[in-house]
Amino acid sequence: MARLKSTPEDFVVEEIPAYEPSGEGDHVFVRFVKRDVTTPDAVKAIAAALGARERDVGVAGMKDKVAVTEQTISLPASPGIEERAMELALPGIRIVAARRHRHKLKTGHLRGNRFTLVLREIEDPGAVLEGFARVAASGVPNAFGEQRFGRDGDNASRARAWLSGKGAAPRDPRLRRLLFSALQSAVFNEVLARRVEDGTWATVLTGDIVRRRDTGGLFTCTDAGVDRERARRKEVSATGPIVGVKMTWPEGEPLALERRVAFEVLGEGIDLAETRALGEGTRRALRLEVDDLRAEREQDSIRVHFVLPKGAYATTVVQAVLAASPASPTDLSFEGT
Secondary structure (H helix, E strand, C coil): CEEECCCHHHEEEEEEECCCCCCCCCEEEEEEEEECCCHHHHHHHHHHHHCCCHHHCEECCCCCCCCEEEEEEEEECCCCHHHHHHCCCECCEEEEEEEEECCCCCCCCEEEEEEEEEEECCCCHHHHHHHHHHHHHHCEECCCCHHHHCCCCCHHHHHHHHHCCCCCCCCCHHHHHHHHHHHHHHHHHHHHHHHHHCCCCCCCCCCCEEEECCCCCEEECCCHHHHHHHHHCCCEEEEEEECCCCCCCCCHHHHHHHHHHHHHHHCCCCCHHHHCCCCCCEEEECEECCEEEEEEEECCEEEEEEEEECCCCHHHHHHHHHHCCCCCCCCEEECCC
16 A cells, blocks of 8 residues: 555646747746646636636646646737736646747647655555666556546546447537547557556567657567567567557557457447547557656655656556555555545
């Protein structure tokens, strides 16, 4: 057992921007720190205070509520908006910067996130520290976290019901995309689970679609011997499916697995060609590399620092460490969500 988020200060996240605002343009990038506030609620409060419509706000990524998080949003520029933003006093929100840029922020416009977490109530801190050392060296399975599937864990099943004609489609297009992304994530997680089970998640098989870590470029593995050595050096990773009409499928054994899992998870009656507007599909690395990891014991707790690429989950890292620590139960409990 380990407890995370006993207080918001036990889960600190700093969004790493993909680029800095230029200082001129028709949008303003507002950087803020929030505590115990959801990203949508922060967006709503800041937009209302600055006279902007919520639908015109750009958000690079969502951040946890029970946490202290720093992130950037964009709003349409208006006279004096930078000064007015810096003067805001909102509950649980502190503005740290406001600067103009040429375009609106879009989802995914970030390099990654820097985390500082505090784990409490750990039965064997030594085993957990060893687990973090192993993770720093080898990475972890890159599963989507529970947050991806909604508070009740039913986002994927809701998408499956509506897309197969067994339920009504949500009216909100953002909700439709959110539910479909959960269904895509369910397919990926199941493929990853099968690769973890057979021990191939951290290596490369002939036919895999492989991602280069330095450039993000994709290629099909035709020489497993060469690419396995590159995977061992953490230069490349095999990928799994984020299903969609334009996703590139692998070949050989990986293709057979992904087709089988996609059929099992999606079920019958879903035509990916009809989901183009919800997400065209892509590939996601099976292995998550954890950068700049440093863990230290503090009396009865462990404080850990690390950096993850965008789309990765800190709880995935922690749960992998606990699962690999034989003297520690794998349960990770939370004070909140």
